[in-house]
Amino acid sequence: MPARLPEPSQPRATRRLEHLRKLARRVPFAMNLGRWLHRWLDPDLRAIERLRRQAPAGLLQPFPDTFDDRYPELFAALAHRLRGIERPRVLSFGCSDGAELRSLRRYLPHAELVGIDLNPRALGRAQAHLAAHPDALMRYHLAGDTRDEPRESFDAILALAVLRHGELEAGRPVDCADILPFAQATAALADLDARLKPGGWLAVWHAHYRVRDAAATAAYPAETLPFSQADPLDLLYGSDNLRLEGVTSAEVLFRKPA
Numbered sequence: 001m002p003a004r005l006p007e008p009s010q011p012r013a014t015r016r017l018e019h020l021r022k023l024a025r026r027v028p029f030a031m032n033l034g035r036w037l038h039r040w041l042d043p044d045l046r047a048i049e050r051l052r053r054q055a056p057a058g059l060l061q062p063f064p065d066t067f068d069d070r071y072p073e074l075f076a077a078l079a080h081r082l083r084g085i086e087r088p089r090v091l092s093f094g095c096s097d098g099a100e101l102r103s104l105r106r107y108l109p110h111a112e113l114v115g116i117d118l119n120p121r122a123l124g125r126a127q128a129h130l131a132a133h134p135d136a137l138m139r140y141h142l143a144g145d146t147r148d149e150p151r152e153s154f155d156a157i158l159a160l161a162v163l164r165h166g167e168l169e170a171g172r173p174v175d176c177a178d179i180l181p182f183a184q185a186t187a188a189l190a191d192l193d194a195r196l197k198p199g200g201w202l203a204v205w206h207a208h209y210r211v212r213d214a215a216a217t218a219a220y221p222a223e224t225l226p227f228s229q230a231d232p233l234d235l236l237y238g239s240d241n242l243r244l245e246g247v248t249s250a251e252v253l254f255r256k257p258a
């Protein structure tokens with residue numbers, strides 16, 4: 001019988017951390033203190049905390065999680081629908097550190113790309129990347145709405161992982177009013193509707209609200225994509241702020257009536 005190999009030993013730093021965690025679990029409040037210290041020491045977490053404390057008008061999802069090429073099918077579908085336009089104007093609402101806009105550039109090499117976000121630290125990272133890799137047709141703007149952009153000026157707008165809140169995801173409460181009321185999401189959708197050209201495309205995913213429940217976007221025809229059908233949204237809230245039981249939605253691409 002072959003000799004069993006010994007279990008690989010944990011690195012020393014991991015063992016020390018685990019030891020500290022065990023100690024902390026024995027001391028009342030130590031875990032909470034540890035979490036608080038972690039939040040206080042990490043500049044990214046501090047930026048999120050500040051945003052949540054200040055709660056600027058229009059704040060939706062306060063967490064800036066994002067990554068490169070997060071929605072490949074959606075980006076490709078959008079590029080396909082915009083193919084007849086020489087220089088499409090595209091807005092990423094809630095662009096975080098710019099990963100979304102940088103990914104979109106690969107699908108839309110000739111587009112004018114605008115990213116807006118409320119988180120100065122995430123946006124600073126986007127701007128720093130842009131300064132290091134100049135792109136004359138890309139810009140970022142620190143803002144919580146699109147009022148500085150001309151009306152009906154975008155061919156496409158993306159609001160991805162924005163019309164949601166991490167605390168709704170974590171607790172799945174019956175009523176979303178205290179965390180992110182329906183009215184907040186519909187105000188954002190009305191703002192986006194005003195900036196979208198007639199016939200323009202709105203992409204919404206990872207949302208807790210249905211686009212067509214909002215007055216401004218109620219008449220937008222909707223499309224699904226294979227990825228959204230395979231894994232539809234299943235934590236949804238209605239216009240009364242109550243969780244929609246047993247309801248899912250795979251609608252991801254919406255078109256403003258011409």
Ligand SMILES: C[S@@+](CC[C@H](N)C(=O)[O-])C[C@H]1O[C@@H](n2cnc3c(N)ncnc32)[C@H](O)[C@@H]1O
Binds near residue numbers: 062064122160
């Ligand atoms: C989870 S990230 C989404 C990033 C990217 N869209 C994605 O899907 O990977 C949500 C972002 O929305 C931003 N945000 C929340 N409310 C906003 C608002 N009213 N205006 C602009 N950005 C907002 C947050 O600061 C955060 O960076």
